[in-house]
Amino acid sequence: MKRLAFVLLASLPLLAGPEDTFLIRGATVHPVASAEIADASVLVRDGKIVGVGRNLAAPKGIRVIEGKGLHVYPGMIDSGTQMGLSEIGSTRESVDTGELGKYDPQLRAEIAINPASEHIPVTRANGISSVISLPMAIGGDGGGRRGGAPPSVIAGQAALVHLDGWTWEEMDIKKSAGVAMRIPTILSLGGRLGADLPSGPDGGRGGFTEAKKNYENELRELREFFEQARRYQKAKAANQPGFHPDLKMEAMLPVLEGQEPLLIQAARERAIRDAVQLADQQKVRVILADPKELGKMGPELKARNIPAILGPTLALPLRDDDPYDAAYTLPDQFFKAGVKFAFGSFDNEFSRNLPYQAATAVAFGLPHDEALKAVTLNAAQIWGVSDRMGSIEEGKWADLMITDGDPLEARTQVKQLFIKGKNVDLDNKQRRLYEKYLARP
Amino acid sequence: MKRLLAGCVLAASALAAPPILIQNATVLTVTKGTLTGSILIRDGKIAEVGEKITAPADAKIVDATGQFVMPGIIDCHSHIAADSINEGSVSVSAMVGIEDVLNPDDIAIYRAVAGGVTTANILHGSANSIGGKCTVVKLRWGKDAHEMIFEGARPGIKFALGENPKRAGNPSGQRIGAANVNARYPATRMGVEDVIREAFTEAKAYQQSWKDYNDKVARGEPAPAPRRDLKLEPLVEVLEGKRFVHAHCYRADEILMLLRVADEFGFKIRTLQHVLEGYKVAKEIAAHGAGASTFSDWWSYKLEAFDAIPYNAALMTRKGVLVSLNSDSDELIRHLNDEAAKTMKYGELSETEALSLITINPAKQLAIDNRVGSIEVGKDADLAIFDRHPLSNFAKVEKVYIDGELYFDRANDLAERPGHENEKKKLLDKEKEQQRRTAPGPARRPAA
Numbered sequence: 071m072k073r074l075a076f077v078l079l080a081s082l083p084l085l086a087g088p089e090d091t092f093l094i095r096g097a098t099v100h101p102v103a104s105a106e107i108a109d110a111s112v113l114v115r116d117g118k119i120v121g122v123g124r125n126l127a128a129p130k131g132i133r134v135i136e137g138k139g140l141h142v143y144p145g146m147i148d149s150g151t152q153m154g155l156s157e158i159g160s161t162r163e164s165v166d167t168g169e170l171g172k173y174d175p176q177l178r179a180e181i182a183i184n185p186a187s188e189h190i191p192v193t194r195a196n197g198i199s200s201v202i203s204l205p206m207a208i209g210g211d212g213g214g215r216r217g218g219a220p221p222s223v224i225a226g227q228a229a230l231v232h233l234d235g236w237t238w239e240e241m242d243i244k245k246s247a248g249v250a251m252r253i254p255t256i257l258s259l260g261g262r263l264g265a266d267l268p269s270g271p272d273g274g275r276g277g278f279t280e281a282k283k284n285y286e287n288e289l290r291e292l293r294e295f296f297e298q299a300r301r302y303q304k305a306k307a308a309n310q311p312g313f314h315p316d317l318k319m320e321a322m323l324p325v326l327e328g329q330e331p332l333l334i335q336a337a338r339e340r341a342i343r344d345a346v347q348l349a350d351q352q353k354v355r356v357i358l359a360d361p362k363e364l365g366k367m368g369p370e371l372k373a374r375n376i377p378a379i380l381g382p383t384l385a386l387p388l389r390d391d392d393p394y395d396a397a398y399t400l401p402d403q404f405f406k407a408g409v410k411f412a413f414g415s416f417d418n419e420f421s422r423n424l425p426y427q428a429a430t431a432v433a434f435g436l437p438h439d440e441a442l443k444a445v446t447l448n449a450a451q452i453w454g455v456s457d458r459m460g461s462i463e464e465g466k467w468a469d470l471m472i473t474d475g476d477p478l479e480a481r482t483q484v485k486q487l488f489i490k491g492k493n494v495d496l497d498n499k500q501r502r503l504y505e506k507y508l509a510r511p
Numbered sequence: 512m513k514r515l516l517a518g519c520v521l522a523a524s525a526l527a528a529p530p531i532l533i534q535n536a537t538v539l540t541v542t543k544g545t546l547t548g549s550i551l552i553r554d555g556k557i558a559e560v561g562e563k564i565t566a567p568a569d570a571k572i573v574d575a576t577g578q579f580v581m582p583g584i585i586d587c588h589s590h591i592a593a594d595s596i597n598e599g600s601v602s603v604s605a606m607v608g609i610e611d612v613l614n615p616d617d618i619a620i621y622r623a624v625a626g627g628v629t630t631a632n633i634l635h636g637s638a639n640s641i642g643g644k645c646t647v648v649k650l651r652w653g654k655d656a657h658e659m660i661f662e663g664a665r666p667g668i669k670f671a672l673g674e675n676p677k678r679a680g681n682p683s684g685q686r687i688g689a690a691n692v693n694a695r696y697p698a699t700r701m702g703v704e705d706v707i708r709e710a711f712t713e714a715k716a717y718q719q720s721w722k723d724y725n726d727k728v729a730r731g732e733p734a735p736a737p738r739r740d741l742k743l744e745p746l747v748e749v750l751e752g753k754r755f756v757h758a759h760c761y762r763a764d765e766i767l768m769l770l771r772v773a774d775e776f777g778f779k780i781r782t783l784q785h786v787l788e789g790y791k792v793a794k795e796i797a798a799h800g801a802g803a804s805t806f807s808d809w810w811s812y813k814l815e816a817f818d819a820i821p822y823n824a825a826l827m828t829r830k831g832v833l834v835s836l837n838s839d840s841d842e843l844i845r846h847l848n849d850e851a852a853k854t855m856k857y858g859e860l861s862e863t864e865a866l867s868l869i870t871i872n873p874a875k876q877l878a879i880d881n882r883v884g885s886i887e888v889g890k891d892a893d894l895a896i897f898d899r900h901p902l903s904n905f906a907k908v909e910k911v912y913i914d915g916e917l918y919f920d921r922a923n924d925l926a927e928r929p930g931h932e933n934e935k936k937k938l939l940d941k942e943k944e945q946q947r948r949t950a951p952g953p954a955r956r957p958a959a
Contacts, residue, residue: 481852483856
């Protein structure tokens with residue numbers, strides 16, 4: 071009997087067409103790129119969206135998913151995680167986020183992503199279908215997550231991946247979505263609870279004078295690194311005898327040529343100004359990572375089309391005398407300044423809470439539509455993949471979630487998630503433990 | 512006599528604060544259902560709750576149309592306002608107390624109030640097996656340290672199990688006895704149990720020495736009084752049920768260990784804190800009668816948090832454990848309502864059950880539910896007014912009352928910001944001016 075059931079199940083896809091071909095019918099569809107459509111359908115063929123709207127006829131024999139009372143949204147994108155690179159923050163053996171060395175643009179996060187990480191199904195269960203996975207201790211808590219390495223300046227290449235695949239190769243969307251780095255600073259946010267610390271290789275023990283010297287040294291080194299890369303670029307183009315390939319320099323070429331952005335971690339206004347200056351001096355594309363304030367930099371960012379990946383909205387203000395809601399209102403400040411932004415959790419543990427980061431921004435002024443874009447379409451645009459993902463539009467991948475309500479609300483349940491049209495398993499370690507111990511006699 | 516009279520006048524004037532009538536609100540009482548109506552506050556207490564309340568002539572009217580009132584949020588595990596929390600040199604530091612290091616100027620207090628929190632249990636850190644005496648406070652921002660203390664709340668003591676106390680024993684994580692390891696017993700979970708059992712063995716003997724002494728005195732026999740031991744006194748209070756144990760723990764094995772040690776020495780664990788694997792031994796926790804105060808969804812930040820599940824609060828609730836959600840964080844304390852909402856997703860608790868996790872349940876765990884934790888006549892007027900349902904992630908706090916006094920008002924906060932900016936600028940200018948005047952030459956720098 072069991073065997074018969076198995077045969078029936080196995081033959082089911084044959085009857086209903088391939089797994090990544092189906093019609094979701096009668097749902098409220100939120101394309102994000104345009105206004106929501108009530109009682110609408112989404113037609114998916116071979117993993118791609120081929121129709122969106124009302125009165126879509128169901129092609130004969132197609133698998134139909136009834137969406138009455140449910141909502142369809144694009145899968146969410148977390149624009150900053152260390153997914154697959156770090157399993158248990160405090161356990162060095164499970165952390166591969168930061169390599170030794172100060173200038174490592176040649177390092178590729180993607181090849182170190184563990185596709186069997188328990189974080190992946192846990193995160194996916196809340197409707198997050200793809201993430202940026204970053205090298206370095208960005209927004210993290212130092213030591214553990216960095217694997218104990220001192221902070222590098224250029225940490226390596228961030229990868230954009232789907233949260234589904236047997237291997238990292240199958241997860242791949244963009245092997246190098248950007249080169250992750252931090253702008254040198256005098257004060258770092260490395261302290262517990264975000265306290266200020268003078269930065270420097272000595273962990274700030276030398277005080278402000280040492281930190282300032284270190285800051286100036288690092289900025290000079292950084293300029294020299296770029297100059298070296300430009301000389302390499304010229305030498306390579308000249309193709310003269312005696313030219314030797316250099317992997318660090320090779321990795322900088324797409325940045326110099328404007329094909330890849332620099333993802334620059336800059337928390338304070340002063341650091342953001344330095345990052346903008348770097349963009350101007352080196353004529354490179356820049357994406358800001360985890361800025362904690364905007365200050366007067368709005369017009370500067372807007373004029374240069376520099377977008378930002380905003381870190382957790384649920385965060386403490388930088389200074390004791392900042393307004394209590396400083397972090398809550400930051401996304402709205404970016405929106406009002408006309409600076410494009412997406413949200414990143416800069417975390418693995420709380421990546422699944424990405425939509426609530428967006429929701430708090432709404433409570434404190436950000437329009438709801440903009441919050442939704444910041445976890446979907448804006449991210450796709452910033453990472454240069456909006457031709458393939460980020461909204462429910464014809465021609466894009468069917469990265470879709472079906473929910474029973476607004477995904478920005480914690481009480482909403484994600485019912486189904488599709489990645490490239492494939493219905494992915496929402497089960498995970500936590501759900502299994504729950505069921506196991508709920509049943510404990 | 513004059514002095515007494517002056518005291519009376521003072522008390523009378525404090526009582527003379529006009530009543531406050533909050534009208535047209537959705538009132539989430541937590542224990543008595545939800546209604547649309549009014550709350551009358553008189554003398555710092557909830558005087559009336561109902562659909563229609565006639566406004567007393569002298570009442571201050573607060574219109575809360577479209578808004579939601581819930582009981583002030585209670586955080587059963589916080590370190591705000593604590594100047595220091597770990598006396599890390601010994602693993603039993605029962606002699607130290609939070610009450611001695613309360614800092615009423617900590618800005619985290621105001622920020623927590625702005626998140627709807629009105630009461631918090633302020634605990635020691637988790638470096639020590641037995642950390643120190645903790646204190647329940649009301650977040651009366653602007654009052655001094657003494658006035659923050661929750662009058663009559665039973666004092667507590669912090670215990671800690673697992674990685675934290677054993678890491679303090681072996682901070683480098685290297686082999687015990689390796690070079691540069693400043694070892695301190697305990698360095699394993701075995702040692703943590705032993706430290707607690709040794710401490711209570713001592714405490715029992717100490718308790719007995721006082722009992723013998725008192726018996727002798729009662730019989731009129733001459734006897735020297737035992738020497739007071741400030742480390743053991745709080746543990747004797749635990750044995751006598753006068754002090755609550757709040758125990759930091761993660762793994763199921765260590766939770767069970769502590770319950771059995773408590774059984775052995777004849778005391779109760781009042782709350783298990785964090786208790787991330789509490790769901791695995793919910794039956795045993797419920798049988799012991801311990802409460803559980805956990806995180807909504809923290810996990811994987813360390814090995815002992817790898818089996819943590821966001822269903823923990825719901826599962827323990829279903830198995831009959833009294834559960835609360837805590838923050839343990841200056842940041843998270845500001846949105847415990849969001850954390851409560853997650854239990855509706857993970858484990859499908861009802862709205863009332865979810866709200867209970869941050870109101871009446873922690874009140875019961877701290878035995879202050881006769882005063883706070885729900886909107887009921889006679890309880891303290893500790894209230895948080897939200898612009899939407901507090902279990903919505905789009906909600907924000909508008910007003911917070913503690914003892915009927917307004918401690919947070921978003922409109923006031925916004926209105927005061929330009930003034931604060933000006934004041935700050937003036938102070939900075941003054942400082943610069945001072946520096947110019949005192950500096951003899953441009954080369955002068957402050958001493959390093």
